[in-house]
Amino acid sequence: MRRDKPKTPERGRKGLSRRDFFRGAGVAVPTGLLASQAKAPKAAKAPAGAAPMLGPGRVPITLRINGKVEKLELEPRVTLLDAMRNYLDITGAKKVCDRGTCGTCTVIMGGDAVYACQVLAIEAQGKAITTIEGLNAGEQLHPMSQAFVNNDAQQCGYCTPGFVVACKAFLDKHPNPTREQIRRGLGGNLCRCGTYTGIERAVLEAAKAVKGGSAHA
Amino acid sequence: MMPWLEAFHRPTTIAEALRLMKRGGRRARFVAGATDLLVEADPAARILVDVGRLGLAYIKPHRGGWRIGAATTMAMLEQSEGMRAFAGGILARAAAASGSIQIRNRATAGGNLANASPAADLAPPLLVLDAQVVIAGQKGKRRLPLADFFKGVCQTALKGDLLMEIILPPLNRAAGRRGGERSAWSFQKLGRVESDIAIVNAAAGVGVDAGGRCRWARIAVGAVAPTPLRIAAAESALQGRPLDSESIALACETVCREARPITDLRASVDYRRQMSGVLVRRALEECLAGIEPPRH
């Protein structure tokens, strides 16, 4: 689950990442979200306290993702998922349906699993957000990720980052899960490759590993 | 995804929230968990007014019943000890079936009702519990029965006003409970999987006297008409009769007759009509099992 090149996703021909390119060129991509926005400038004119009026135009937004404080200026329409993927290069949470159905964008916000595509970045402020990138302790895989490897719980891997995060959030609330609880509790994530039985085994294994006094527990 | 969104307001008082909605006019919408809003993505909605800072996320005991703030999430409802114990826990059960955990952590009770989908899972249990809603508008607060709140598919009595809270009256008063009476409740949902949008959902409550006769019955179904419905004719079909398979079958026939479903991508008219009867039967059978005296 570790990202090898944290800040250089999808290198293009001229050494520009696709994201750098969109950002720099102001190209209108279909969602229209990338055009007029950039990573936060140094001096964000953040109004003190809760401003009643936010927008139109960019507003200062502060997010706490994987323990790091990220200051951005975004239009209010930007979702947490787009903020992470398009402005912070935190690309572990994937975008598939963009309508709260598939689970690939799952992150943990304030202790709860949520779909990052269904939370506006502006609403995600003030809560600790954990993505797949934030689960590991250095080089060592989180027990949940390790259990996915051990149990062949992925095939193409596209659902995996969201699924692992959903499993971690589930285990936090159900430390001794039954198979039935696992099935119901993880119904918010889809795997087109059908790796569900592997995932079920992985969750059971991780539940044991966490209780066994792992460093990540 | 709402690329056309222009502004987002985070009012901290109800007066401010109403002022912002008035100023925004047709372009403004309240937003709670955004689980319906971001999927519907109505291009007319340019301004969002967040209800998350109005202190409306609570579940409080109230004169033998309950008050539930509009911003209370499904996850809060399903985890609440009070809700799990009240009326067979049907509201907690419905909340637990309302989408995946990622949805339930965000989706609110107020959003579920204000969105007024015919399939809203909280509607049938709230209807059989005789819930009332409290609405705050420009001219002050008003209170009305939930049955009068739904006006059509995605249409309510709100008209731009704020849904503040849901009131659950005490069970005994509303049910006119007398000595020797036993009551039971049920929530049933049919979806492709339980967490999917309901093809049909239903809730029921019955009170039975010492002789096994049905004193009162309440039956509500969803996704079989433009709004979630109480089926009064099915309720009176049970009243005064012994609660048994015969009277239950009669009530279910009535439900099928009263249902006015449509065909959509989830199910056909005929299937919905038939399943509305099946779900009510399951609900009443669960109630019957719940009130049968313990066998010795």
Ligand SMILES: Cc1cc2nc3c(=O)[nH]c(=O)nc-3n(C[C@H](O)[C@H](O)[C@H](O)COP(=O)(O)OP(=O)(O)OC[C@H]3O[C@@H](n4cnc5c(N)ncnc54)[C@H](O)[C@@H]3O)c2cc1C
């Ligand atoms: C993948 C998925 C699965 C789902 N599954 C289910 C399911 O199984 N069962 C089910 O019932 N629903 C389901 N839903 C629908 C949705 O999650 C619920 O209806 C939810 O309760 C809506 O609440 P919300 O807080 O997200 O509302 P929002 O999306 O924030 O708002 C919905 C509507 O209500 C209005 N509104 C919100 N709060 C107020 C208020 N206090 N006063 C006035 N107006 C208000 C908004 O303006 C908007 O029009 C699902 C949705 C998704 C995306």
Ligand code: FES
């Ligand atoms: S991309 Fe968010 S749930 Fe599918």
Ligand code: FES
């Ligand atoms: S591994 Fe391919 S979608 Fe899950």
